[in-house]
Amino acid sequence: MTALSAEPIEAAPDVPTPDQVRRAPKVLLHDHLDGGLRPATVAELAAEIGHELPVPGAVADPDALGRWFRESADSGSLERYLETFVHTVAVMQTPEALARVARECVEDLATDGVVYAEVRYAPEQHVEQGLSLDDVVAAVQQGFDEGVGAVAAAGGRIVVRQLLTAMRHQARSMEIAELAVAWRDRGVAGFDIAGAEAGFPPTRHLDAFEYLQRESSHFTIHAGEAFGLPSIWEAIQWCGADRLGHGVRIVDDVEVGEDGSVRLGRLAAYVRDTRIPLELCPASNVQTGAAASIAEHPIGLLRDLRFRVTVNTDNRLMSDTSMSAEMLALVEAFGWGLTDLRWVTINAMKSAFLPFDERLEIIDEVIKPGYAALGC
Template sequence: MITKEIIKRLPKVELHHHLDGAVRPSTIIELAEKNNIDLPENEPEKLADWFHRGADRKNLALYLEGFGVVLQVMQTEEALTRIARENLEDLAEHNVAYAEIRFAPELCVEGGLNLESVVEAVLTGLKEGKEKTGVSFGLILCAMRDRQNSLEIAELAVSFRTKGVVGFDIAGDEHGHPPKKHLEAFHYIQNRNFNITIHAGEAFGVESIWQSIQVCGAHRIGHGTRLLEDMSIKGTHIERMGTLSHFIRDRRIPLEVCLSSNVQTGAAESIDEHPFIIFYRNNFRVLLCSDNPLMSNTTITNEHIIAAEHYHLDISDFEKLTINAMKSAFAHYDERVRIIYDVLKPGFKRIKEEIHHID
């Protein structure tokens, strides 16, 4: 078992990280005071505990309730820029080399901003964060699956593709809102040679994963936990796979796994019963992600620690997971190669040599 300190020092890649799910409690309080917004708690630790308790109710819809509080303070350019910058600063503390941050711009227009101003403010903050920390980034724009304007958000994403936006997603409660209802938006993205990731297989079954890939053209799947229903399992060995599982593994379609949040939303009964280790040991391309650090009381480092403690992963496993994550990023090929060979591989080699020297 490698130590928590070593795990924190490992280079990392984060591909499923929500902007509004990773705001510092102290920042929420400061912005709320500035804008006369009432909060359920007014001390950082107590507010953090409030979010944690609210998220851990084994239901995705209940898990999402806390976002309504956070979004109240994300309605000005100043706030959005600050929150985006702090997101990268916090990821840098965990040695993240590359991160894809996602959010829904339409949830940040209650204060009078238009969609373009919202995206520009977030990109400004991310660029400031990169300049300060060296963390490379891509921004993913989410449409809300219970709304009817997904094409507008898809067009918005493509219009910012040369300014830092790298992909398109739909988010929100899966029940009653299948991805195929947003087919026009996904076809628009496909026709513009752009990137798609879709939340699927979290609160709804294999059908949502199939739709996301075969109907909507997803290049990655957010969560994908329910893919387990397309398999027969003995221990960690897959005895039989359905055609969808074969297709996902054969085509190396990445699954953005978020261990803590999957248990909190009820997508998995427990960490030990989470299908991550089944997917990983059977050569699916799985990625470790934090999802919503504020709600889930986690970090990308903590998700690695959980994997080490529950699944007995070692440094070589984490190197494989991290390089697979970078291969799966929506950054351009030359950027992916640069980070793998100039940052990730040297970082892992250095730590392996340190451990070997200590041993």
């Protein structure tokens, strides 16, 4: 165990206004394409293909559909949370639908002040109407390119990359890993596995991770969201993950004494010492029961202890959230200031699956000047 001071970092004096948070440049590493659709888009695409939605008249009342997604996801169960994706995935089975969803994703993120994003999805879930895996990736890339172009035409700037996800309860991880490598110079930044953690350890996909390592390719692993320390340990020490998707349960290896002293277990110390990024998603973590509330979310402690903390949305539709909303919630819960938001933003950009010089350019030319303009 590693003992250290538990002196919290003082709340920053530069507490931002909601408008400042909205205008602040943001970096998003953990966002699911099929979890971020506009309710109106779900309703329109469902009507086109005859897919039955749980809210009658959703085309005329997309707000009601949005509320259904949020309320259904507010269950405290990861498994129930994942059930909401049945309806979004169902309407994302054609090139046109995939491109539209991807384009709107970019536009929505840019409107929220996001300047760099890695958006993930599972290609294997979008082949029900005969698309090949390659077709799926191409359609999503077309949408991203269109979105980036539209943002640029409006005077904005955003860089978006794909993360290709394999479902941990299926057996296509090697196929998806090979797809990620084939597309890595054409818009794909890396690989991921996702889905229910219990009973489906990341080591089931060890061949895919070993292949990615041989190909010098980046990957993150959903771990430490619902299943705790064993999944984190396997993701890092067996599979070699570059980042932890969520990783919130690393706090289970952090002991805080009554006197405020802190002792890190060996795994927590390793994660901190080696600067393994944590893709924390506060609103989603509360929904799935990984944290009791935003005020009790481990992100406050992990930030004070200087873990490589990043802030993310996970599923903007299901959590009815945005990067601005996530950041504002942390400002309110922990007294974070602009300096804290700048710190987690630079953390995220440092941790992006993007070449070093491109990361540095965004930090120096976009993030730092953006926060300087806000007085930080």
